[in-house]
Amino acid sequence: MTEIDPTGAVAGWWATAVSRMEPGVIELRGRPVQDLIGTTGLSSMIWLMLRGDLPDPRQAGLLEAALVAAVDHGPQAPSIAIARMAATCGVGLNSAVASAVNTLGDSHGGAGEQCVRFLDGILEAEAAGADLPAAVERAVRQGPRYVPGFGHRFHPVDPRRDPLLGLVESAVQDGVVPGDHLRAGLAVEAYLAAKGDRPIPMNIDGATAIIYAELGFPAPLARGLFVLSRSIGILAHAWEETQQGRRNKGPIPRSILPARLP
Amino acid sequence: MTEIDPTGAVAGWWATAVSRMEPGVIELRGRPVQDLIGTTGLSSMIWLMLRGDLPDPRQAGLLEAALVAAVDHGPQAPSIAIARMAATCGVGLNSAVASAVNTLGDSHGGAGEQCVRFLDGILEAEAAGADLPAAVERAVRQGPRYVPGFGHRFHPVDPRRDPLLGLVESAVQDGVVPGDHLRAGLAVEAYLAAKGDRPIPMNIDGATAIIYAELGFPAPLARGLFVLSRSIGILAHAWEETQQGRRNKGPIPRSILPARLP
Amino acid sequence: MTEIDPTGAVAGWWATAVSRMEPGVIELRGRPVQDLIGTTGLSSMIWLMLRGDLPDPRQAGLLEAALVAAVDHGPQAPSIAIARMAATCGVGLNSAVASAVNTLGDSHGGAGEQCVRFLDGILEAEAAGADLPAAVERAVRQGPRYVPGFGHRFHPVDPRRDPLLGLVESAVQDGVVPGDHLRAGLAVEAYLAAKGDRPIPMNIDGATAIIYAELGFPAPLARGLFVLSRSIGILAHAWEETQQGRRNKGPIPRSILPARLP
């Protein structure tokens, strides 16, 4: 409270538990920043900022693996193509990244969040007494046409699935995470394989959703964490593009003119 | 080359060295993604994506310290306030982060980039035969009013300076980095202290700029790396705000109406 | 089709009915741009680009009135505050506008779109045989807690309601628009007034939603048109702020530090 804010209402309007500043003092989640520098890994820092406590090394490692796995999927992803075009338009790298990150919406960046919710629903049904296969069947039947986190338009098998699930399995065995979301996810995968003509294996969104949920992150942060992860690929592509020196890069070579719809 | 792209011109328009996708295959900078998951830290992954090779552990640690140090500076920073307001407007976390990251422009996120260029200029003058104090004096005299990376409106001493520079010094001693940008930065600091009534110590932008430059990142990536780092704080504040349940949060309490300019 | 796109698949990927370019030729919705310059008003141009035909003057006038009415609601609106802060961060006006427009999401910019859908639902129920009061009652009862387009946190009566509805009424009388959405909107307003302790009159989102729907724009374009309209206020505030010369403007005066949440 100050002379110009005697009731503290203005300071309170921006109150936060994330950080505290005073002249010469920076505390992040109650910890002096100088205690964090050089002692704390980047994924632990992400955990700290989002949750208020520090993870143990196994938790941090699992989070890190998920973040590493999703950094990039090439310029056919709209976000990456957008970053590259934006970088040629005379804006800073910050704005190239922003235009791209902005498109990690419900379709392009939301499958992880949707998958956590989907698995949460199955586990709630199980906790309420349903057996797992029945809960899975009902969830798939009542859910959207494409089960979020399963199947891939491009990859018959997503090469990121096995190493990520392997790390979760090992973490379950060692008591690092409970294993319920893994169990539910594998049950969904088994159900989809039995039901259709061909398997619909878990994809990167499903595998990372399981990790985030096993670590206790709520569903919206599955999208939030994907944003942090994919920002790395976005920046890398934007930077590569700026080094080519193009100006105002369009989506296709300049000699090809868009066709005309009636 | 395919039937619809017989010359390869279309594939070539989006050519990239960052990643390669084929059905079942994801390579990042030439490395299969499954080899990176669980073996590679997040800061090493950032290095790999931006540069194409993997850092050694000391390099990765120095990069990580700089990224950790700059994650947040509270809601008085416009980017953080923007993230919090955006998060109450009915958009996803991706868009809240985007609106905020977008404002890490020349003033709010560009000091690191400017500081690298400033120190580069001093070192080039030195390499051309000037002695360092003379090169510093000329650079400060000809440079902008505020030397980028030095002084802070809020902190008399930035608590992040000492631990970051300590890590650089130790890396120099161990031959991890050459030490030239550190030397130039300290010379600027000494010159500013001798010249004015009060010291103008290095701030977070200066200290991280030295780290990025010592590690060989070009100037624009000082801003790019800051974007990745600050995205973490931005996400943390946006997420905290969403949990309060406010809608369309304005900048000041609702009972205070903006004054009228003539 | 060209040598590098022999099947036309690449040109077809970007096919559009909105515009056609050839060297020396620019056609917008099939009309040479030179025929539009100096003959066509801005609101007619908006109509043309979104729908493919030109409005008659009465339609264009009604659209223009709605666009004019919603240009601004001051810096307590998060979008406006964001534009002003962004403009001090060292980015171009384009990026200041972008960070702001981006926040016209479901809560901040979506009420018009939601109101069109809400009124559409009532009119569909009526078309299916319900009488209007019953359709209204059911829609309100089953709808969200706050009926989109009705009531205002700040204005007891929104001063934009009467002139906008007056223009619609006159257009209905002259056969310019059918009048169904107006009828439904007034029925909702009457129902809300009769039901509660105090009237909940239509607000700007409701009144403009009626205009857009009466003119035949589908619901999502109610948001789209609001984006165009509010961009004007956003730009005006961003520009005013840049002329003050502040750098990195935070949300509250610098001497007030955000309070600390536990």
Next chain:
Amino acid sequence: MTEIDPTGAVAGWWATAVSRMEPGVIELRGRPVQDLIGTTGLSSMIWLMLRGDLPDPRQAGLLEAALVAAVDHGPQAPSIAIARMAATCGVGLNSAVASAVNTLGDSHGGAGEQCVRFLDGILEAEAAGADLPAAVERAVRQGPRYVPGFGHRFHPVDPRRDPLLGLVESAVQDGVVPGDHLRAGLAVEAYLAAKGDRPIPMNIDGATAIIYAELGFPAPLARGLFVLSRSIGILAHAWEETQQGRRNKGPIPRSILPARLP
């Protein structure tokens, strides 16, 4: 000033001359909004919000012609392609527009602003005693490689040039605008035609820059006004794309994989 803001410092932090809100009251540039609705055209409203007064009809018409002329240049423009891809990613139209508008940076949206400055410089030199051809020659020689506002990669002659300049000429004849920037722009065009092997005629950025400058808008608003204008095309393309129902549209047909850079 209120109980929680006794000094008025908080209200003053957000002071503005653009708009004033009180319960039941909305004033835009000092005019009650209800007086503007139905009486004021959209381009007059843009002028009012940016400058504080209303234009006369000829001024408003000239502004409107410039705004109409620049609404769109098809999906080869990065901003339009970005809007279309963003619209398939599961974000609102507001965010699709934002990602696109954000890229109207120095290269993609800044030529008008740069052209105003360029012509301002020539006119200042003339005012200081130089004759116009000499001032033009010096400005071109000392300026950037491509004179902003002149020449077009795609159109040998920009079909928007003649109708726009025709309107300016007529406005000069009638004393609506002074004609200095037109004079300077034509002198640049003549100089470029005489100097090279082929003419480099004025393009849309040059012609609209002349209009904005003749009407008294400062250089940065040439970009700001372009943002408003191009937002219309951006919205039209984003909306058209959403109606196709694609999800996560990449920049090229899905069967074409980006080539690999070494």
